[in-house]
Amino acid sequence: MKSDFSSPQRQSLVGVVVMFGDTLQSTLRSLWPFLLVWAFRINQMNRLYVVTVIGAALILTAVIAYLKFYNFTFFLDEDNEEFVIRKGILNKSRIAIPLDKIQQVNINQSLIQKFIGVHSLEVDTAGSSKKEVTIKAITHDLALSLKERLLESEKNYTGETEATDNSRRDAAHPYISISFASLLKTGITSNYARSFALLFAFVITIYQNIEDYFEGEGYENDPLDEYVNGEVLIKFAAFIALAIIVLTLLVNLSRTILKYFGYTITLQNKSLLLSYGLLNTKNTIIRPEKVQIVAVGRNYFQKKMDIQDVRISQASNNDDAKEQQKEAIEIPGCSEVEKDELLTFLLGQVPQKGEGLKPNIRKIILNTVRFIIIPLALYFVFAIWFYNELFEYMIFLPLYLAFIISMIYFGYRNSRLYSTKDFIIKQSGAWDVDNEFLAPHKIQAVRLTQYFWQKKANLGAIKLYTAGGNLTFSVADYSRLKELANYWLYNVETTDKNWM
Template sequence: MNSNFSQPQRQSLIGVVVMFADTFQGTARALWPFLIVWIWKIDQYNKLYIALVVLSVILLIAIVAYLKYLNFTFFLDEKNEEFVVRKGILNKSRIAIPLDKIQQVNINQSFIQRLIGVHALEVDTAGSNGKEVSIRAIKESLAVSLKERLLEGAQEAIADDNEFAGESSQAKQANRPFIQISLLSLVKTGITSNYIRSFAVLLAFMITIFQNLEEFINASGYDDNPLDNYINADVLLQFISFIVAAIIFLTLVVNLVRTIVRYYNFRITKQQNGLLLSYGLLNTKNTIIRPEKVQVVTVGRNYFQKKFNLNDLKIRQASGMEANDRDQSKSAIEIPGCNETEKNVLLQFLLEKIPERGVMLKPNFRKIIFETFKFLIIPIGIFFLFAFKFTPFIKEYIVFVPIYGVFAAILIYFAFRNSRLFVTDDFIIKQSGAWDIDNDYIAPHKIQTISLKQFFWQKGSDVGIVTLHTAGGTISFGLANFTKLNQLVNYWLWQVETTDKHWM
């Protein structure tokens, strides 16, 4: 490989290992149900047959990986000012990206790539949802040169501001991080975030294990469960307490390990036109944030994080207009474990000033009634309908209905109490959440379109829902006073039409 990008060239030959790993992972994900069944019944098959099948699959994946390497080329078309990538084994494709459309070039490194000494270079463009092109195996020096060349073509003035961290000792000296998330902050973040989701996943996993154990005992031909002779009320209570404690402990451990592995050595380097984020223990990631591309900034924290002086930031930049909110949320850039000072520094840099709360708008009390029907009455009603009409075996889980009812009612109440909309001349702030309280910050000039809805049955109560559409996703607020929402919409539209600021 050479730095003359005007000629088509392939990735590093050692990168075949990366492509083999990618192909193997994709195959395993596609066939995982069959693999589980096969492993479960492995004793029923001939060992020689199993070995031949495994070797054949590995050989086939290796051939596919090599063909991917052989058919993947990239070069710069100087005449048309395009970055061109050709790839495909049977279905050949040619991707041509105009240099002036390139918004971001990231150099990342997974664990396997680190072992074999290559990097991945990913190119994002204006109007794309996610990465447009990914070169999976390229040497660091070549990746840095190509990154500089692509960004020079996109914007001449920022070529020197997008050097890859680690390019040289001189660059490291010049680009020292002005914010670095400490290991202690990551530990605090790991034990205070995402535990509800992790707890639910682990609980479902444990329930599945017990169900499989019960099915195994029944299939063994026992008339009675053999464990019944050893279990009394005290033993059962102790066992349940142990299981709950074990799940809570595993939840904390899983969150802690996941946070440290993902965000280890999180550094933010301030550059002339943006921020360079570098992080990761096994998979090293580097990404650039430019203030002009930032559409929505979300600051979130819960009760424990507030006590620890922690804030989690999520930054949504301009991307494809066709992307839905779920995709936008997944592609958001996260900065975990910021203290109050670091949060304010980042907000000042990204939004040009620290947002302040202004006029407050609360939702109508009908919102809590609607949420109660949606998340409490309807789910419980469906459960009883199936329990007594279609699937009687789920009656044994009826003991969990009161627990769900109390838990859902608490979440609905606090979500309603925390739902607020704050409006100033410079920012729109939406507050939401039952336990994790999120504040979404939007500048009015970032708004693309505004939707104001009111169903016919809401006219008598004068309530409605407003949705702000940006290039980084949507923000909705309701059910609130429709007259006030209409006044705010007219004010925001006037701001968008009269401002001299651009959305990107």
């Protein structure tokens, strides 16, 4: 039975709980400085006064939450082909979204929504970098029905969709399911650098706080100095390094399982429906025509375990590169067969690498200056003239140099730009090697850059702009880059394919 959205309707009644939680959370975030001061003085206040204030605040929050729920309605205006939302308590507003402007509809479920059995529905439209509308409490069946209707582009929806609804539901079937074993492999083989750096910084901070404590207590010498010698220091450093590695694996494993547990991909109506998450469940749709860039990444251990991560960038209205990366959809732990199936469905075929262009050897020199010479120069300047305590960390310099040198070398060796008739492939990365696939007809702009000191060596960089992100390749043969740019622009002008 098809749901009727022609008349205004409210969210699920239990959505008041979600509204209460969101209102309370936003209030605490805005008033946290005052609440912090109040918490330190709570022992000096009258207990009855404190309980009365807290009770009144909770009652007021509950009233606001109910009014938000009561005044929030949504419906479909079939005559004007618009999705209409009315909301607000004192300042009421009416939002009308043309159906042909809707790009994406996502169904998510947070932990509190799981407890009360509702979902949230987010609507993303063209011309906005933010989620246009979020319905925070709606049943799963109603969310699916509304999502299907909002993504339907035909004008004569009532007649045609009713005729094809059953066939669409029957056509939906599991396409790929990421197993728990694959998530375990992904968790212990990914995101080393970020997690290790955070934990290492945490250990250094703890060590510095201990030093400051002994100094603040008036000890002329560190009490631990008499127990510490070279052998003990080496054992302690090895223990800390091992502890950081173990914690890094545990953090990555926990993050991967919590975020991607139960990852299933369903093929439905020429689109992919993705569902995943242990505590916060997310559902999103991928349409091949909206896909701009597909990236496949793996490291040495993942290669041995036959897993890789697929990252999909769809058309977005956000111009910020970091935000575009956050919006990219990740599919972790894919096998070689699953990866090929995804690429074939999204790109029409599995891209093959053609003629390769590699960066000039000067890229190694440039990165050496950026990541070794300049940081070490700054370190010694501050250590000699400002903070002599920095010399205590000299023991970590060999590790830093070994790490950076290996990253520079392997980053250069893996850096390539491949070009074929159908695809542009950028390969990059030192440890995690990524291959980014872009069809030339998705290109919206090309930028060639050559600084004055690069002219003599005939070097430069190229940047390809798409609606889902950018590809950059630098310190390469400038003449060859111009040839490739002209070839790709020619393909854009002559192809009969659309970028979306």
